[in-house]
Structure formats: structure tokens, C-alpha cells
Amino acid sequence: MQFFTILFxxxxxxxxxxTAQTQDWKTESEQDGVTxxxxxxxxSDPANGIFNDYLLLKVVNANDHQVSISFYRSxxxxxxxxxxxxxxxxxRTVLTLGxxxxxxxxxxxxxxxxxxxxxxxxIPGIARxxxxxxxxxxxxxxxxxx
Numbered sequence: 213m214q215f216f217t218i219l220f221x222x223x224x225x226x227x228x229x230x231t232a233q234t235q236d237w238k239t240e241s242e243q244d245g246v247t248x249x250x251x252x253x254x255x256s257d258p259a260n261g262i263f264n265d266y267l268l269l270k271v272v273n274a275n276d277h278q279v280s281i282s283f284y285r286s287x288x289x290x291x292x293x294x295x296x297x298x299x300x301x302x303x304r305t306v307l308t309l310g311x312x313x314x315x316x317x318x319x320x321x322x323x324x325x326x327x328x329x330x331x332x333x334x335i336p337g338i339a340r341x342x343x344x345x346x347x348x349x350x351x352x353x354x355x356x357x358x
Contacts, residue, residue, distance in 0.1 A: 255319035285347075
């Protein structure tokens, strides 16, 4: 049974990494079996008059155990950093991921932990994301409740 769990984990990780490569995912940070990736997505909703791009984040746990993950998001808009001076909870992402699993931000998600505004497509002159960094990535084994 443990063999199949490990095999499933390896297949899931290969799928996640393969998907990341085909969708232009960029590795932002890696530590202790956890990878944080990002990609820019057109999250426009023309029917509602919304024309925005977002930087979406994907966090992959390749470990065979549950982990708690935290990191700070630093975003530069037209060269000015938001979240660099004194990182606050507003700029912090905290997740718990099961063995060989992942969490991925989406355009539809209201949760800002895995989604960073990038630019407005329809209004020139609005500050746009020019740089992004993941800082202080922390990975610890979580209590799985067994």
C-alpha cells in the first residue's frame, strides 16, 4: 500500500511539474520539497468590464507527508516595492498541504494568498507589476492528525 502511495505521489509531482512547464510557470522559490511557481494570466471578464492581468501562484508539496508552508510576497509596481519595508500579514501566504499535493491560484479566486494584481489592460498609466519575489519561505512538517 505504501508503494502505491509513493508511486501516486511521484506521478502527481511529474504532472504538476509537466503542467508548470507547459503553461510557462516560473520557479520563484524551492525549499525542503516545496516549490513556489508563478505565471501571468489574463483574468479579463469583458462581460463585467474587467480587463486585468494577475500573477498566479502555485505551491507544490513533493513530500510524502503533510507540510505547513509560509512565505512573504514582495511586489514591485513601476519599480516601487509593496511589502518590502516591513512585511505584514497582508503580504504573507500561509498554507497546509497534504502529501504530494498542490494549491494553485486562479483568476476566479477571491483569495489573494495565491494571486497578485499585475496590470489593468484597459487603462494606461496605472501602475503595473514590474518585479515579484517570494521571501522567507518556511516549510515544516505538519501534524496530520493520525
